Amino acid sequence: MTTYIVRRLLTAIPTLILISMVIFGILALAPGDPLGQFAANPDVPPEVRQNILHQMGLDEPIPIRYVKWATSWIAGNWGYSFASRTPVAGLLLQRLPTDLWVIGLAYLAAILIAVPVGVISAVKQYSLLDQIATTSAFIGYSLPTFFTGIVLIIVFSVRLRWLPFIYNVQVHDPVGMVKQAVMPIAVLALFNSAALTRFVRSSMLDNVGQDYVRTARAKGLEQRRVIVRHVLRNGLIPVVTLLALGLPAVFTGAVVTEQIFRVPGIGSLLISSIQNSDTPVVMAVTFTYAILVVLFNLVADVIYGVLDPRIRYG
């Protein structure tokens, strides 16, 4: 197992280098510059803009800029944002707590909804509960988050005035924090749990038809024990690996919801940096995401190997 992990980590390094080159190349070749806001403002004439771009190092050839970025990244310096002229690492760390609170919690909520519903759906296949769960899953998956988000805003904020719809990090009292987090978490949980429910259900169905289940029932074990103690454990193996693969999405995956509710997470930082052509920030976020994806792929494979005795890595 150790050799396997070491081998995977070693092959990850050239993968990540290649990924960083591709992302950097795309960003450097993309049109737009950080001072686009001033293009139709004659008080900031082209010479001034050119000077600023020169000070930012944006008029150097792309390979040189890449090498500069890569060497400072390895040294631990993630660069300076063009928009805020402050270190990028600071910007990311500032947003991380909110990200984990809202999106992490939504992911957790999705799991807590999907697993029980998926299990019950599988056990009572084709019953009324199963039909309802399946339909809700399809609806939740098909409706885009910006639609559900706006519907929730109009119902709960504008009409009923129960909940605020603009997320404010300055709110510290528990009731206020819950009130403003409810809608974004609901939107995300609905969307994420949809696919997960179906997956749990099909994984459980694979197992419920197995011989060992028949043996367990023949032994006289009650249904509940059979499901929870035996079937669920086996059925959850692929689900756990899927969850491990989905974890990096907590880092950047809720862009639309963050925009609608103005949640200051890393997804909205990514979008606004792309729109402002703030290359250092975009590089930091996307490259970190790439590292997390590669890492969690490895984690998922290792977990699978640990949980399932039939799999052994050489």
Place this chain on the structure above:
Amino acid sequence: MQRDDIRKLLKDHRTHRLTRRQVVTRMGELGLSLGAIWTVLDRAIALPARAAAGGRGSQGTLKLLYWQAPTIVNPHLANGTKDYHASRIVLEPLLTADAAGNLSPALAAEVPSRQNGGVSADGRSVTYKLKQGVKWADGRPFTSDDVLFTYQYVINKQTASTTYAQYQNIAKVEPSDAYTVKITFKEPTPFWYLGFVGAYGMIVPRHALDAYIGSNARNAPFNMKSFGTGPYKVETFRPGDLVVYSMNEYYRDPNKPAFSQVQMKGGGDAVSAARAVLETGEYDYAWNLQVEWPVLDHMVAAGKGSLLTVAGGGVEALYLNHTDPNKDVDGQRSSLKAPHPFWSDLKVRQAFAMAADRATMAKELYGGAGDASSNVLTTPSKYYSKNTKVVFNLEQANRQLDEAGWKKGPDGIREKGGVKLQMTYVTSVNTLRQKEQQIVKNGFGQIGANVTLQSVDAGTFFSSSPGNNDTIAHFYRDVEMFTDSFGIVPVSYMEQFYSGDPMRDIAQKENNWSGQNLCRWQNKDFNALYDQGVKELDPQKNTAAWIKANDIVIDQVAVIPLIDRKSVSARVKTLDTAGNLSPFDADTRNIADWRRTG
């Protein structure tokens, strides 16, 4: 004595310097009984506290919503208008200007003029007398040395400040004593009020930024936590999200500001920002609502808030390409060597100027946010020419084109000498602009032109990359549409029609498309008037020169102006913003005067 101690304790409690527990303990030490303490704290009737109803800090938190989030609170390193607004809550210039362009003092004691000797008769210098006794938010005094430092900071090329152009004409800044400073210009100028005025002129403290001039500017802690002579200072700043301001204890007016805290939240889009103020009242003020008028109108009908508008948001115009965008000469299109096949004919330009239905555009799309405009130079209002008119007359346009020899072919498209009136018309991606395009295409179609509509993402359209063919500077189309914004002096705005030095002024490959003249129009009479307007010291003659320059642009149809846009903001009904809007300064310029009514 005890009274003063108690008053000070109350003040400290209010401004959150001490917790309630600390205040109670100290009051106990002063000899107050528990009953007295609770009475004093909760009802404040024992002592006439200064901050009881109507005084400084008595009205709680003010919440502002900006759909473009501020990313820096140092105005000289700003990336966009929102950063000026965020900084303006904290910092002040020497003078500010209202919607009509009238100057009024902010940090200056009075507005310099010829009469009071502030402005020299030969246009070479201006002397400011500064307000005395003004302190920075850390207690140190504001002096003329800070004005000198601001100039040194901005003018250093490696600081890479975005306000640089306003200070280019300054030769030296000389403080003659702590409260007087003389500014001398390189060239005599009638526009002495370019630097140190409005959003681009905020004075920054030497003691905070001295070590951060030049390439070190980006490391200054001041960029993330600025403080100034204004009514507030930055408490916490999350770039791209939220700025929280607390009161400046040393602010010169003891009864202001009314609000003890300001929160400026950013992000999202303009429509939901309007909703947050006008429909749910979650926020008190929203800036720059570039939203279609019918949508805004519907929200205002809810009755919770009202709109604030001010003219001077810029003129949305159709820029005609006076060169041929489809011919490649020496590796570039839209080259000066290839005049445009039909826009170079004045009669054609005049005919099409009559075929753009500005009135419908203004009424249906802009509503209260814009007026049909017959001029390119509209702001400040003294430059608005009365010699031009908005004309929409399709018959006259058709007749003029017939007379000029452009005959309609079998497909309805006019042609002459093998040249057809086919054109590409491009603007940025924006639902409002796409609707404007439809109106223009309709009108142009009715006089025999074939118009192909295109739209380019705003980030690309407005970028300055030399390698990108879709920028407004490259202008590789026949017509493009966008809004150029105004400054307090017309020089920079009118530069887009100037061609005194074509190699420098006209956007082309040789200058990396950095020339300001995008429509590639050249006119000697305009150049002469521009040169006069830059130098003429007599105010009457100066204004007349600019008006005449505008008239030439309109008569010769260099561009077709469409809408004189207004800036629109929204406030809840209970917030009084004391006439804050101005096209030459931030919405937050008078935030010390804002208060809640009822």
